[in-house]
Amino acid sequence: MLSVNAFSLSLGDKTLIKDLSFEIADGQVLSIMGPSGIGKSSLLHFLSGSLSANLTTTGEAFLNDEALHTKATQDRKVGLLQQMPLLFPHMSITENLMFAIPADIHKQERINMAQNALEKLGIPDKANALPKELSGGQQARVALLRTLLSKPDYLLLDEPFSKLDPALRRDVRAFVLNEIRQANIPALLVTHDPEDAKAMEGECLELGVME
Amino acid sequence: MPLKHAKWITGTISLLLVFPVAVGLIGTLLPAFAYFPPLGEYNLSFTPWYNLFAQGEFYASLKLTLITGIAAPLLALWFALSLLAWGYQRPFFQKIEALLSPILAIPHAAIAIGLLFLLSPSGWLVRLFSPWLTGFDRPPNWITVQDPYGVSLILALVIKEMPYLLFVMLATMRSIKARESLQVGQALGYSRFTLWRKVLIPQLYPIIRLPIFIVVAFSLTVVDLALVIGPNTPSTLAVTLLRWFNDPDLSMRLMASAGAISLMLIIVAVLAGWEVAHLSFSKLSRAERSNGKRFGLTDNLLRLGVVLGLLALLNAFVALALLPIWSLTRRWRFPDALPSQWTWDNIERATPLLMDLTLNTLTIALIATLMACVISLVMLETKRHSSKVSSLSKPHVFDWLIYVPILLPQIGFLFGLHVLLIYLNLNGDLCAIIALHLMYVLPYVYLTLKGPYLAYQEEYLLQANRLNHRPWRNYLVVKIAMLKPAIFTAFAIGFSVSIAQYLPTLIAGEGRYSTLTTEAVAQAASGDRKQVGSMAMLQAFFPIMVFWLAQFIPPRWTRWRLVLKNLFSRRNTSCSV
Numbered sequence A: 001m002l003s004v005n006a007f008s009l010s011l012g013d014k015t016l017i018k019d020l021s022f023e024i025a026d027g028q029v030l031s032i033m034g035p036s037g038i039g040k041s042s043l044l045h046f047l048s049g050s051l052s053a054n055l056t057t058t059g060e061a062f063l064n065d066e067a068l069h070t071k072a073t074q075d076r077k078v079g080l081l082q083q084m085p086l087l088f089p090h091m092s093i094t095e096n097l098m099f100a101i102p103a104d105i106h107k108q109e110r111i112n113m114a115q116n117a118l119e120k121l122g123i124p125d126k127a128n129a130l131p132k133e134l135s136g137g138q139q140a141r142v143a144l145l146r147t148l149l150s151k152p153d154y155l156l157l158d159e160p161f162s163k164l165d166p167a168l169r170r171d172v173r174a175f176v177l178n179e180i181r182q183a184n185i186p187a188l189l190v191t192h193d194p195e196d197a198k199a200m201e202g203e204c205l206e207l208g209v210m211e
Numbered sequence B: 001m002p003l004k005h006a007k008w009i010t011g012t013i014s015l016l017l018v019f020p021v022a023v024g025l026i027g028t029l030l031p032a033f034a035y036f037p038p039l040g041e042y043n044l045s046f047t048p049w050y051n052l053f054a055q056g057e058f059y060a061s062l063k064l065t066l067i068t069g070i071a072a073p074l075l076a077l078w079f080a081l082s083l084l085a086w087g088y089q090r091p092f093f094q095k096i097e098a099l100l101s102p103i104l105a106i107p108h109a110a111i112a113i114g115l116l117f118l119l120s121p122s123g124w125l126v127r128l129f130s131p132w133l134t135g136f137d138r139p140p141n142w143i144t145v146q147d148p149y150g151v152s153l154i155l156a157l158v159i160k161e162m163p164y165l166l167f168v169m170l171a172t173m174r175s176i177k178a179r180e181s182l183q184v185g186q187a188l189g190y191s192r193f194t195l196w197r198k199v200l201i202p203q204l205y206p207i208i209r210l211p212i213f214i215v216v217a218f219s220l221t222v223v224d225l226a227l228v229i230g231p232n233t234p235s236t237l238a239v240t241l242l243r244w245f246n247d248p249d250l251s252m253r254l255m256a257s258a259g260a261i262s263l264m265l266i267i268v269a270v271l272a273g274w275e276v277a278h279l280s281f282s283k284l285s286r287a288e289r290s291n292g293k294r295f296g297l298t299d300n301l302l303r304l305g306v307v308l309g310l311l312a313l314l315n316a317f318v319a320l321a322l323l324p325i326w327s328l329t330r331r332w333r334f335p336d337a338l339p340s341q342w343t344w345d346n347i348e349r350a351t352p353l354l355m356d357l358t359l360n361t362l363t364i365a366l367i368a369t370l371m372a373c374v375i376s377l378v379m380l381e382t383k384r385h386s387s388k389v390s391s392l393s394k395p396h397v398f399d400w401l402i403y404v405p406i407l408l409p410q411i412g413f414l415f416g417l418h419v420l421l422i423y424l425n426l427n428g429d430l431c432a433i434i435a436l437h438l439m440y441v442l443p444y445v446y447l448t449l450k451g452p453y454l455a456y457q458e459e460y461l462l463q464a465n466r467l468n469h470r471p472w473r474n475y476l477v478v479k480i481a482m483l484k485p486a487i488f489t490a491f492a493i494g495f496s497v498s499i500a501q502y503l504p505t506l507i508a509g510e511g512r513y514s515t516l517t518t519e520a521v522a523q524a525a526s527g528d529r530k531q532v533g534s535m536a537m538l539q540a541f542f543p544i545m546v547f548w549l550a551q552f553i554p555p556r557w558t559r560w561r562l563v564l565k566n567l568f569s570r571r572n573t574s575c576s577v
Helices: A040-048 A093-100 A107-121 A136-149 A166-183 A194-199 B006-032 B047-054 B056-087 B091-105 B108-119 B124-128 B151-172 B178-187 B192-207 B209-221 B224-229 B237-245 B252-289 B299-327 B345-389 B397-401 B410-423 B430-455 B459-467 B471-482 B484-500 B503-509 B516-524 B529-576
Strands: A002-011 A014-024 A029-033 A055-063 A078-081 A154-158 A187-191 A204-206 B329-331
Touching (some): A014 A029, A014 A040, A040 A055, A040 A078, A040 A154, A040 A187, A078 A136, A078 B459, A093 A107, A093 A136, A093 B459, A107 A136, A136 B459, A154 A166, A166 A194, A187 A194, B006 B047, B006 B252, B006 B345, B006 B397, B006 B410, B056 B091, B056 B151, B056 B209, B056 B237, B091 B151, B091 B484, B108 B151, B108 B224, B108 B516, B108 B529, B151 B192, B151 B209, B151 B224, B178 B192, B192 B209, B192 B252, B209 B252, B224 B237, B224 B516, B237 B252, B237 B410, B252 B410, B299 B329, B299 B529, B329 B345, B329 B529, B345 B397, B345 B516, B345 B529, B410 B430, B410 B503, B430 B484, B430 B503, B471 B484, B484 B529, B503 B516
Parallel strands (some): A029 A187, A029 A204, A078 A154, A154 A187
Antiparallel strands (some): A002 A014, A002 A055
8 A cells, every 4th residue: 555645745935736645555546637747747756766856845655654755766666657668779578578577586487477478468479579679559568567577566657658549548558457456556647638547447636736 | 877976076087187287288388488307497487488489490380380270170161061061961962971980080190191192293193194194204393292381281181170070060960950941941042052151050150169179279280190291391380399399409398398388379369360250250241141142152162162172082082092002012113003013012021010000009099998988988977967966058067178188289288298207107108108098089089978978868777777776787788788879989989089199109108109100100201102001001990990890880789689699598498408
């Protein structure tokens, strides 16, 4: 369970978000909507620990009652998925997946895990392909599986569907939701698109402009 | 790079950059005022300056330096702008663009030697037209190279500088939106050349001001080119100073130092004059830009520039082709257009010497360039760190410090450093040569890497660190690996800069270490064209090879790596089965 307590965000003397609190259960996706510039992405950065210096925040975040906001990024075990799939262009698909699998797992097991992921994607023949040889939808799915293979404790999704073809979006959304449920971790989705929020079958928070 | 203590690193590197420059300057300035402890001179005075101004040779050399140092960059700029205006975005021009980097890579001494083979009275050009047109059956008694006005030196400088300026200009085309401007302008009925004159060149100039300054400073101070193809007695000021510095009468050093200081002042004065000229020129032409005329007579200036520029390029290629021909020649009597007998003997005979020179050259170039690459990466990473904290795009202390060694004249400055080397007991040491090369290689590597490195999408590295937290490893296998093309190119440029160095090798090595460049320049005047041709050819070969590899390897790297990896993993599985 991921919980955020009384989160406030301000840029200079302008308050963007005030006293936001929510909880996300394991395997659930909470969607956050709102116009751009409202601080949605900054909330994600707060949770992933990569907030830029000119923003001031207050509030707390807990993962299963353990404080998150006091930890350094590398100790948080956070998965982040963005608009760009950010697959490493100079590594094959298998290498991209293996990159994320924790190093303490035995080598043969790591290879099997990557192979399973490829089969789940229906592209076992693309193991040695480079990311650019995959379609946009395939890249998005590989990026999600790569993030999940790093065994994150919670997942942050920053408009991961916005760069996809409308026709593809539905499939990818369903795939994402299914994988999150299987991984059984809390996930937070930030989006512009009400369809995204609806497809995640979870709660939806709408952030408005502060007067 | 998971750097800590960015401030400390910035400070240390800045000091390391400033230190040799300061020592070199002080080491030139003090002797210029007669303070030179190694010779027992402790009393500050103006005597070196009186001596300098009493030398007739100083004025003659100065005149030559001003003629060649101003004419060459002007012509190079004119030709480069004309070629760009004529060919930009045309398919055949892309072929010329592809030829630019090899010319850029070739050490200027090799080009000068090729030009010597082409243009001298017994050179290929006269042979080509003899005896059927000229009637000569022996070389004419003309002075075509090393002429007293420095025309051949100007030509050599133009051939070296025009491709560089063209290269720099092509890199700025996107930022001034050249293609879009041309489309808009041509839709308004403007001719191509007029558009370049009125719209694009005025925008282009401020961006390439610094590269132009580098070219001007280089033209005013070049030594090796001037030794090979420049006038002698009197020679250009830089060459005259070199002779004074090397004079057995050590007290000449004081006068030479005063000369070196005046050369620095001349650079400043010429650059200032250049800027004033540009300002008044752009003021005068401002009204003309918006007079609405779609064509103009001055367009012909650009047309003429195209023809001359192409001729200069052709010259360069023929000159380069002559290097291997001479090194394979057994017998080549005067009016023949080609050797009558060919042989490998020249190369075979010279092999022990060539091997020795090549070994020195490559050792120095590889070590200096590798160091420059690593230092550049550290510098750029600290720059990225500090610009993240303060504002973006603010020029970092490195960005102007790095230019200082390129803008200062090597002559004088390096002799000042030499005194330090003697104190440190490093004179004639390979380490000292590498250190001096590094000083000249580093700026080019840094400047080449800067754009791509700072434009890198840091998100890839951040994502990598979220997926597995091994920052150093991720920096290497993700960021550096993705920047491979830029790093390879920077390496190639640094390598070619090192290969071309003449004075740093000569001064730090004190003649104990010869490279292909120092030996080729030393023997250029000897007349043994077969041997000089072999050296100059090798001198040109390595940089071209490295440039070609730098273009060839990066796009294929990943494919090759995966093929190799699959070969091995297949072998492994078949073994285990």
